[in-house]
Amino acid sequence: MAEPTTVHVPLGERAYDILIGNGLIDNAGALLKAKFPGRRFGIVTDTEVAIAQLPRLTASLDAAEVSYATGVLPNGESTKSFARLGEVVEAILAARLERGDLIIALGGGVIGDLAGFAAAIARRGMDFVQVPTSLLAQVDSSVGGKTGINSPHGKNLIGAFHQPKLVLADLDALHTLPPRQLAAGYAEVVKYGLIDDEPFYFWLEDNRREIFAGNAALRAEMVARCCAAKTRFVLADEKETGVRALLNLGHTFGHALESATGYSDRLLHGEGVAIGMVLAHGFSAKLGLAPSQDTGRIAQHLSAAGLPTHLNDIPGELPDTDYLMNAIAQDKKVVRGALTFILTRGIGQAFIEKNVDPAAVHAYLEEVRAIR
Amino acid sequence: MAEPTTVHVPLGERAYDILIGNGLIDNAGALLKAKFPGRRFGIVTDTEVAIAQLPRLTASLDAAEVSYATGVLPNGESTKSFARLGEVVEAILAARLERGDLIIALGGGVIGDLAGFAAAIARRGMDFVQVPTSLLAQVDSSVGGKTGINSPHGKNLIGAFHQPKLVLADLDALHTLPPRQLAAGYAEVVKYGLIDDEPFYFWLEDNRREIFAGNAALRAEMVARCCAAKTRFVLADEKETGVRALLNLGHTFGHALESATGYSDRLLHGEGVAIGMVLAHGFSAKLGLAPSQDTGRIAQHLSAAGLPTHLNDIPGELPDTDYLMNAIAQDKKVVRGALTFILTRGIGQAFIEKNVDPAAVHAYLEEVRAIR
Ligand SMILES: NC(=O)c1ccc[n+]([C@@H]2O[C@H](COP(=O)([O-])OP(=O)(O)OC[C@H]3O[C@@H](n4cnc5c(N)ncnc54)[C@H](O)[C@@H]3O)[C@@H](O)[C@H]2O)c1
Ligand SMILES: NC(=O)c1ccc[n+]([C@@H]2O[C@H](COP(=O)([O-])OP(=O)(O)OC[C@H]3O[C@@H](n4cnc5c(N)ncnc54)[C@H](O)[C@@H]3O)[C@@H](O)[C@H]2O)c1
Numbered sequence: 097m098a099e100p101t102t103v104h105v106p107l108g109e110r111a112y113d114i115l116i117g118n119g120l121i122d123n124a125g126a127l128l129k130a131k132f133p134g135r136r137f138g139i140v141t142d143t144e145v146a147i148a149q150l151p152r153l154t155a156s157l158d159a160a161e162v163s164y165a166t167g168v169l170p171n172g173e174s175t176k177s178f179a180r181l182g183e184v185v186e187a188i189l190a191a192r193l194e195r196g197d198l199i200i201a202l203g204g205g206v207i208g209d210l211a212g213f214a215a216a217i218a219r220r221g222m223d224f225v226q227v228p229t230s231l232l233a234q235v236d237s238s239v240g241g242k243t244g245i246n247s248p249h250g251k252n253l254i255g256a257f258h259q260p261k262l263v264l265a266d267l268d269a270l271h272t273l274p275p276r277q278l279a280a281g282y283a284e285v286v287k288y289g290l291i292d293d294e295p296f297y298f299w300l301e302d303n304r305r306e307i308f309a310g311n312a313a314l315r316a317e318m319v320a321r322c323c324a325a326k327t328r329f330v331l332a333d334e335k336e337t338g339v340r341a342l343l344n345l346g347h348t349f350g351h352a353l354e355s356a357t358g359y360s361d362r363l364l365h366g367e368g369v370a371i372g373m374v375l376a377h378g379f380s381a382k383l384g385l386a387p388s389q390d391t392g393r394i395a396q397h398l399s400a401a402g403l404p405t406h407l408n409d410i411p412g413e414l415p416d417t418d419y420l421m422n423a424i425a426q427d428k429k430v431v432r433g434a435l436t437f438i439l440t441r442g443i444g445q446a447f448i449e450k451n452v453d454p455a456a457v458h459a460y461l462e463e464v465r466a467i468r
Numbered sequence: 469m470a471e472p473t474t475v476h477v478p479l480g481e482r483a484y485d486i487l488i489g490n491g492l493i494d495n496a497g498a499l500l501k502a503k504f505p506g507r508r509f510g511i512v513t514d515t516e517v518a519i520a521q522l523p524r525l526t527a528s529l530d531a532a533e534v535s536y537a538t539g540v541l542p543n544g545e546s547t548k549s550f551a552r553l554g555e556v557v558e559a560i561l562a563a564r565l566e567r568g569d570l571i572i573a574l575g576g577g578v579i580g581d582l583a584g585f586a587a588a589i590a591r592r593g594m595d596f597v598q599v600p601t602s603l604l605a606q607v608d609s610s611v612g613g614k615t616g617i618n619s620p621h622g623k624n625l626i627g628a629f630h631q632p633k634l635v636l637a638d639l640d641a642l643h644t645l646p647p648r649q650l651a652a653g654y655a656e657v658v659k660y661g662l663i664d665d666e667p668f669y670f671w672l673e674d675n676r677r678e679i680f681a682g683n684a685a686l687r688a689e690m691v692a693r694c695c696a697a698k699t700r701f702v703l704a705d706e707k708e709t710g711v712r713a714l715l716n717l718g719h720t721f722g723h724a725l726e727s728a729t730g731y732s733d734r735l736l737h738g739e740g741v742a743i744g745m746v747l748a749h750g751f752s753a754k755l756g757l758a759p760s761q762d763t764g765r766i767a768q769h770l771s772a773a774g775l776p777t778h779l780n781d782i783p784g785e786l787p788d789t790d791y792l793m794n795a796i797a798q799d800k801k802v803v804r805g806a807l808t809f810i811l812t813r814g815i816g817q818a819f820i821e822k823n824v825d826p827a828a829v830h831a832y833l834e835e836v837r838a839i840r
Pocket of ligand 1 (some may be wrong): 280
């Protein structure tokens with residue numbers, strides 16, 4: 097195994113390391129045994145990852161003679177439910193895992209969010225390790241301690257802040273990730289550039305082709321830069337009461353579109369974010385805040401990565417603009433008639449604007465829908 | 469309203485006050501409005517307390533023009549379930565309570581544990597206020613931030629550490645508490661004396677009759693001394709990794725008896741603790757650690773308060789000693805053949821003993837069962 101890159105998350109007594117590299121899953125047994133001697137592990141994963149990556153992990157744990165139990169859940173967003181949470185917690189207790197033992201979340205953001213939350217509440221808090229296997233999970237969801245599930249009232253409305261003890265981001269796991277999922281994760285990568293790192297954005301434009309072709313060194317650098325960026329935001333604002341909201345660039349529009357498509361395969365989360373980021377730039381340009389050429393440039397970049405960038409790229413009919421506005425208002429609650437949005441002054445210059453006029457958003461969406 | 473007694477819990481950014489006095493519920497509206505201006509409230513309570521105490525609270529909130537929603541659950545231990553937790557969280561979301569709003573737990577330990585846990589996970593953490601209405605909740609469960617529910621695998625196995633923002637212990641609430649519940653709470657009161665406060669134990673012996681007769685000043689002093697004691701343990705060990713375990717005096721035997729009686733009305737939690745404390749003293753005496761006259765003295769005190777003190781005081785048949793030993797082993801996991809128990813060198817001198825021989829416990833229980 098080549099030496100992995102380490103990003104340290106210095107959260108005091110909740111500090112932990114993110115290791116990024118190749119072969120990490122194959123070495124997980126030795127790594128975990130050295131770091132958590134004498135502990136037992138409970139692996140939580142989904143049906144797809146159980147086929148694609150679990151054998152590597154169990155082989156490694158077996159070789160290191162580490163004791164573990166395994167629970168496999170159906171893949172997909174609907175697994176982030178209250179009922180599945182109960183199943184996971186009961187399975188942890190049934191396996192007689194103790195407060196000193198650890199949960200391993202092996203999978204994408206769905207498994208990371210669910211298993212992390214189960215670890216937060218089983219025995220009033222067990223330690224856990226993130227082994228993110230999707231690009232989205234490696235660059236975003238596995239870092240920062242937000243865990244949780246969905247409610248019929250909305251996404252991620254039930255959960256806990258619970259930091260992992262270790263994150264193992266194995267780039268080899270991406271080899272089995274479906275290409276559409278890889279692209280969706282890439283949207284979140286581009287987001288970090290757009291928020292406050294113009295050089296990283298340009299670096300991505302320059303290296304996108306190589307990255308998608310599988311260049312290991314570039315992928316490692318990309319994931320590490322994203323983890324470092326996410327870490328900065330988490331340190332500044334662990335409980336998301338302020339600046340961490342910048343990470344929602346493109347997400348308000350994106351969530352409305354996810355809601356409009358019923359959180360189905362028609363639009364993956366990262367795909368909604370891709371369209372949302374283009375809309376956020378376009379809307380900022382319309383308000384005279386940002387250069388209008390940025391919008392097209394970003395759309396071209398995302399589109400070349402295989403991502404949708406326009407409402408019309410979503411297959412099937414979309415509900416009308418009133419529906420979208422309603423979904424936006426539910427996502428970000430309306431305070432005295434004004435909406436909060438992440439807007440931008442250009443690439444790498446996003447900011448939080450608490451005073452957005454819903455009528456202006458409505459007009460912009462109508463305009464966008466009329467074009468193309 | 470006479471000036472309440474205040475016990476401060478100095479937990480840094482999680483610090484809060486416990487107010488103890490008469491008329492606190494009738495003044496809750498004004499108190500909450502002053503402390504949490506502009507916030508909305510979600511009251512969680514049970515069917516019995518909804519009859520006995522809820523009208524006082526809602527009248528007070530109405531008078532202060534504070535906005536609230538109310539959820540009522542069946543009373544009893546079985547309400548501390550995963551399914552009820554889901555109901556409470558969904559009701560909080562349905563009432564559109566936001567992250568800045570507060571949950572009010574109005575009831576005994578069951579409601580405090582359940583509503584506190586729901587507050588911990590709804591929107592990844594909402595603030596909450598404890599309004600304990602049972603003596604047990606006022607002197608024990610409402611203080612210290614342990615929240616949670618039961619699993620088929622055992623009591624309190626799922627939960628979170630989540631400190632309240634305020635505790636209002638209204639002594640007037642005790643007027644409607646069934647006498648048997650009052651006595652059960654008193655067992656936990658006596659516990660604080662037995663652990664490390666001999667003067668308090670003697671004070672209780674001297675004042676028990678007056679306290680049960682309803683003397684307000686003595687009750688206030690009693691509850692305040694218990695809250696101060698609990699606070700000391702919580703400060704020393706917020707997450708219960710060490711000395712806080714002393715609070716489990718009498719609980720290992722007690723839990724085994726609760727399990728043996730199916731967590732039914734045959735034995736309330738506090739009643740199990742009463743028998744358990746007598747057993748802990750008797751067992752310590754048998755090991756030559758504690759003066760043997762203490763055991764009888766404590767039994768007499770508890771018995772005068774209307775509490776059971778001997779296995780034979782439990783109505784109906786008990787399972788055999790092997791069953792009890794099994795329940796004890798499940799409660800406190802057996803480490804290399806040894807059990808952890810809270811033992812004592814006498815009144816006010818409890819200590820944690822990690823090296824108790826299960827065979828000695830078994831022999832002692834057999835002996836006790838043969839007598840009387
Ligand atoms: N906690 C946070 O901070 C945070 C941040 C962003 C997103 N999220 C959450 O993350 C979730 C989305 O994450 P996601 O995109 O990883 O979704 P996901 O977990 O559903 O994974 C996507 C799909 O890829 C499959 N998969 C994952 N890794 C694979 C691999 N190596 N090989 C083969 N198949 C693989 C999964 O089985 C799944 O079908 C959402 O629920 C979102 O709310 C959380
Ligand atoms: N979190 C902690 O630190 C902690 C500590 C000790 C116990 N507990 C938990 O507390 C629970 C036991 O608490 P409890 O003994 O208060 O039980 P409880 O909440 O079931 O209350 C006992 C009964 O009294 C009724 N009641 C309560 N207040 C009343 C009032 N003022 N008037 C009329 N009826 C009233 C309730 O409806 C219930 O039927 C257990 O679940 C235990 O695990 C938690």
